[in-house]
Amino acid sequence: MSFRLHQPRILVVDDERSSLHLMCMVLRHEGHLVEAASDGASALEAAAANPPDLVLMDIVMPGMNGFETLERLRNIEGCRSVPVIFLTGMEDLESKLRGFALGAVDYVVKPFHLEEVRARVRIHLQLALAHRELAEEQGRRLRLLGEAQREMFIRPVEIPEAKFSVHYAPAQEAGGDLYDVLPLGPGIHGYLVADVSGHDVGTSLVATAAKAMLHQYAGPVFSPEETMRLVNRALHGWLPPGRFLTASFVRLNRNTGTVRAVSAAHPAPILIEAATDKIRHLETEGDVLGAFAQARFGSVDRSVRKGDRVVIFTDGLFEGVASDDAGSKAALEKAISENSRAPLDVLPQRISEAMGSGTRPDDVVVLAFEV
Amino acid sequence: MDLPVVDKAEALSRLDGDLELWEEIREIWLSDVGSLIDSVEAALSARSAEALRRAAHALKGASANVGATRVSATAREVEGSALGADWPALDALVAALRVETETARRELPTA
Numbered sequence: 001m002s003f004r005l006h007q008p009r010i011l012v013v014d015d016e017r018s019s020l021h022l023m024c025m026v027l028r029h030e031g032h033l034v035e036a037a038s039d040g041a042s043a044l045e046a047a048a049a050n051p052p053d054l055v056l057m058d059i060v061m062p063g064m065n066g067f068e069t070l071e072r073l074r075n076i077e078g079c080r081s082v083p084v085i086f087l088t089g090m091e092d093l094e095s096k097l098r099g100f101a102l103g104a105v106d107y108v109v110k111p112f113h114l115e116e117v118r119a120r121v122r123i124h125l126q127l128a129l130a131h132r133e134l135a136e137e138q139g140r141r142l143r144l145l146g147e148a149q150r151e152m153f154i155r156p157v158e159i160p161e162a163k164f165s166v167h168y169a170p171a172q173e174a175g176g177d178l179y180d181v182l183p184l185g186p187g188i189h190g191y192l193v194a195d196v197s198g199h200d201v202g203t204s205l206v207a208t209a210a211k212a213m214l215h216q217y218a219g220p221v222f223s224p225e226e227t228m229r230l231v232n233r234a235l236h237g238w239l240p241p242g243r244f245l246t247a248s249f250v251r252l253n254r255n256t257g258t259v260r261a262v263s264a265a266h267p268a269p270i271l272i273e274a275a276t277d278k279i280r281h282l283e284t285e286g287d288v289l290g291a292f293a294q295a296r297f298g299s300v301d302r303s304v305r306k307g308d309r310v311v312i313f314t315d316g317l318f319e320g321v322a323s324d325d326a327g328s329k330a331a332l333e334k335a336i337s338e339n340s341r342a343p344l345d346v347l348p349q350r351i352s353e354a355m356g357s358g359t360r361p362d363d364v365v366v367l368a369f370e371v
Numbered sequence: 372m373d374l375p376v377v378d379k380a381e382a383l384s385r386l387d388g389d390l391e392l393w394e395e396i397r398e399i400w401l402s403d404v405g406s407l408i409d410s411v412e413a414a415l416s417a418r419s420a421e422a423l424r425r426a427a428h429a430l431k432g433a434s435a436n437v438g439a440t441r442v443s444a445t446a447r448e449v450e451g452s453a454l455g456a457d458w459p460a461l462d463a464l465v466a467a468l469r470v471e472t473e474t475a476r477r478e479l480p481t482a
Contacts, residue, residue, distance in 0.1 A: 111435035
């Protein structure tokens, strides 16, 4: 374990003066930075001003007791996971259990044995430090996973005949939004944009798994609806409860000049007609992916001409744009109209910028392709 | 009660034998104990069981730190029985607590 150079900051809270004095003295002698508070309210104030590395707190105090103070402490920035040791003259099991349920890490029973206090403080500071290092390590792994995930995303130069471009902005190191472009036969391509529920490491694993399944079930022998049904079935057997994806899958057949869009509870793709600059929403209904064994996916067909473009995106694009669906839709139509003649390789980026990118907390994918 | 009024040796054993530190908390106890026992009596007069429990708790803790063992033990009894609100019994117990407190107050400065 590597020790920090900084002095651990310890907050001691007790309304009883001799206990407060004892605790402060012993901890100062240990070389810690000690702050004393004689009630819950001033403890919260001190914690907000300077988040401590450890809190030692009496339970029975006038005004706010130790339990209430702990609950409020958890809402203070920088104090959500600070270890709290209760100081107590109470021997009863119930109050100890209540403290543990609220997230206390330990107890010291009064009257204090200074040696015991030192030992418990030391071990909990070490544990807190180990936790912090673990969290940093996890952050590092998440970044590596994010890099690996990005490398798995196909780039337009790798498959120029698909004529697509994409703007991908994960909100976190490893995001839950994904896209893919698959050759499904000569002149036929599938374009997918999906959004995995949740924002954690699991999210990006689900995204990666969903892509693998899509590759397995997308092909000339399956219709887009069948592909979605098969991916759904595979995901349903594998995803933990509460996890699901929304997705938009569009198949373009350049030989016949048709697109077929399938939706899994995802915002509708948008078709920009080159000849008229008209915008059409390829609306269709469908269930989310992975939540139900027997999910249904609607599809919509449309004839297209050379130069027409289709834009598919995740709902992160709407984040903070308008307070209702109609407002979001209007903003999107405006963003697309203003940029409909932009070169394909910058179109997704322009749309995202016009919708106020960079300010939103959610992942965003905007993918555009041209017939 | 078999307990000594002041068990300085026991207190020092908890405080790494640090006599100076013990003297510091003795000063704190001597300056605070008057208001601590007053709070106990005030809660008793007001027949407020919860306030009595809390006041006795505070006196118990302070007295335990310094080694005023009889005060601490009696305060603990008050704390434990306060919510039962058996007022005649509590009247007697708090009267005994006052006596123990005054005794400790006399003995602690020379202990």
